[in-house]
Amino acid sequence: MPQPLDTALSEVRELVLGPTLTRAVAAGRRRGPAPSVTRAELRPVTLKAGRRLQLVTDDGTRPYTRNLAVDEAAAAIDALLAEPFGNWHVETETATVQIRITKKGDAQVHRSGAPAAREPRLPGDRDPARPLDHDRAKQWLLDPGDPLFxxxxxxxxxxxxxxxxxxxxxxxxxxxxxxxxxxxxxxxxxxxxxxxxxxxxxxxxxxxxxxxxxxxxxxxxxxxxxxxxxxxxxxxxxxxxxxxxxxxxxxxxxxxxxxxxxxxxxxxxxxxxxxxxxxxxxxxxxxxxxxxxxxxxxxxxxxxxxxxxxxxxxxxxxxxxxxxxxxxxxxxxxxxxxxxxxxxxxxxxxxxxxxxxxxxxxxxxxxxxxxxxxxxxxxxxxxxxxxx
Known part of the structure; x- marks a missing residue:
């Protein structure tokens, strides 16, 4: 059943800013004006300066990466939620939430358990038990942890x-x-x-x-x-x-x-x-x-x-x-x-x-x-x- 868009986006905000986030992606567009970027991806990272929320936006020609401190993250997320994206995909350690905005402006929400197990680790790959421990994560167009692999x-x-x-x-x-x-x-x-x-x-x-x-x-x-x-x-x-x-x-x-x-x-x-x-x-x-x-x-x-x-x-x-x-x-x-x-x-x-x-x-x-x-x-x- 569709649910109000504001309710669904509030859930996205809570999950993205919560402690169990692994990945969130905003993409697509609704009817009407297009978003200012074609895609946005968020994930927590740990840098030398401490824990950050990494935001990668793509304008269709090149990606732009920002590592947001805690006091910057909420404002950045609010700005993304205000964009007319057509889809949100949010993964946490315990659940996956997918939201599609309908032509009428409602939200179709699908919830499931934690994402499928990641692929076996290869030499040089980051340790999945330490998902935040990196300074420069390679930006893949398809996440190496996607169930496809x-x-x-x-x-x-x-x-x-x-x-x-x-x-x-x-x-x-x-x-x-x-x-x-x-x-x-x-x-x-x-x-x-x-x-x-x-x-x-x-x-x-x-x-x-x-x-x-x-x-x-x-x-x-x-x-x-x-x-x-x-x-x-x-x-x-x-x-x-x-x-x-x-x-x-x-x-x-x-x-x-x-x-x-x-x-x-x-x-x-x-x-x-x-x-x-x-x-x-x-x-x-x-x-x-x-x-x-x-x-x-x-x-x-x-x-x-x-x-x-x-x-x-x-x-x-x-x-x-x-x-x-x-x-x-x-x-x-x-x-x-x-x-x-x-x-x-x-x-x-x-x-x-x-x-x-x-x-x-x-x-x-x-x-x-x-x-x-x-x-x-x-x-x-x-x-x-x-x-x-």
């Missing part, structure tokens, strides 16, 4: 990859998201990034609907079981099928294609274009198709040396493939950035094509550039065939 495994390398991916996602999406936000992950595999995207976007207050697609039925069964375990099976579902033919009920706003092998990335990009997806994030994997075409075609002068040796030909094929993919996306109305989304020490396949649909009409110069590039190197990208 307890299910998928949470070693340090995986946490860094998840965080890097979420930062790329955050940089792609606007502050105000559609409701519902429909997401499709094509070639989702074991889906740990699928679930990470869902958890992060939900933390932002988005009403998220996710479909993960993988060709293997056993992956569908396994991922569906994980969704049940995480309590999100009603909003995160999985289907077995090919990237080209899997049945998705509604066209998505956001398409993910993370490490789909070779031309599977092209299939995902083509389907995103046909859906007119508003945003696309694709991390290509191997690039055999263009490499094979280069092997069977003489390089234009004076570039024969680039493709003479197999290892250089393969590396050049990576660059050429993703350049042509970017060009084709631009020709189909997308603004495209190519970025490194995780350090190469974690994976050599660390490029991300980040595309936003603008609907801009391709220029003659863009078409000529693409046609000249493919003609000179004697290649026909798989994405071109799929789009035609």
């Amino acid at each position: 307890g299910v998928i495994g949470g070693n340090a390398a995986k946490r860094r990859q998840v965080d890097a991916f979420l930062r790329a996602l955050a940089a792609t999406l606007p502050e105000e998201l559609p409701s519902p936000l429909r997401v499709v992950d094509l070639g989702c595999g074991n889906a740990y990034l699928t679930f990470a995207a869902y958890r992060y976007l939900t933390d932002r207050g988005a009403n998220v609907r996710v479909v993960g697609v993988d060709v293997r039925e056993d992956q569908r069964v396994r991922n569906s079981a994980v969704a049940e375990q995480l309590g999100c099976a009603d909003t995160v579902r999985f289907v077995a099928g090919t990237i080209e033919d899997a049945v998705v009920d509604e066209a998505p706003d956001l398409v993910l294609a993370l490490h789909a092998c070779d031309t599977a990335t092209d299939q995902a990009l083509a389907r995103a274009v046909r859906w007119n997806a508003r945003w696309v994030l694709a991390a290509p994997c191997c690039h055999h198709d263009i490499a094979t075409q280069l092997k069977g075609h003489p390089a234009p002068r004076p570039y024969a040396e680039i493709t003479r040796n197999a290892i250089l030909r393969e590396r050049f094929a990576d660059v050429l493939t993703d350049s042509l993919r970017s060009s084709l996306l631009r020709l189909n109305g997308y603004k495209v950035d190519v970025v490194e989304f995780v350090d190469s020490q974690h994976t050599p396949r660390n490029l991300l094509l980040r595309a936003r649909h603008t609907g801009a009409t391709a220029t003659d110069a863009q078409r000529d550039e693409y046609e000249t590039l493919t003609a000179q190197w004697g290649v026909t990208p798989a994405l071109e065939k799929l789009l035609s």
Whole structure:
């Protein structure tokens, strides 16, 4: 049952300023004016100067951290509670309280027991028995103690990859998201990034609907079981099928294609274009198709040396493939950035094509550039065939 908003926010204030707080997050927005920041996170810390309440706010471009003394905390909390956030999530040592503000301005409140047990501690991690003992806590977009890591495994390398991916996602999406936000992950595999995207976007207050697609039925069964375990099976579902033919009920706003092998990335990009997806994030994997075409075609002068040796030909094929993919996306109305989304020490396949649909009409110069590039190197990208 809904309850008065003032009553719910009073409970939040009491919990945040109380002695058992572990974490609180404010995100999302209500109907009407937007909050002055997109997200605020609070947690108690112990510094050399003593106990503080750490407040991290994010304006959509960068986080800003303040460590509040006891006499400053109450005023800061009152200011946050006055902001028109759409959601509050508060964890204490004994309970979790989640509040969603309805369109009518009431509060839907859900209370449960203490959060799930944290993941096993790794070398260099802080001791969970001493949660306040640090001077500089790393700001993760998804808390390393999130129940997700307890299910998928949470070693340090995986946490860094998840965080890097979420930062790329955050940089792609606007502050105000559609409701519902429909997401499709094509070639989702074991889906740990699928679930990470869902958890992060939900933390932002988005009403998220996710479909993960993988060709293997056993992956569908396994991922569906994980969704049940995480309590999100009603909003995160999985289907077995090919990237080209899997049945998705509604066209998505956001398409993910993370490490789909070779031309599977092209299939995902083509389907995103046909859906007119508003945003696309694709991390290509191997690039055999263009490499094979280069092997069977003489390089234009004076570039024969680039493709003479197999290892250089393969590396050049990576660059050429993703350049042509970017060009084709631009020709189909997308603004495209190519970025490194995780350090190469974690994976050599660390490029991300980040595309936003603008609907801009391709220029003659863009078409000529693409046609000249493919003609000179004697290649026909798989994405071109799929789009035609």
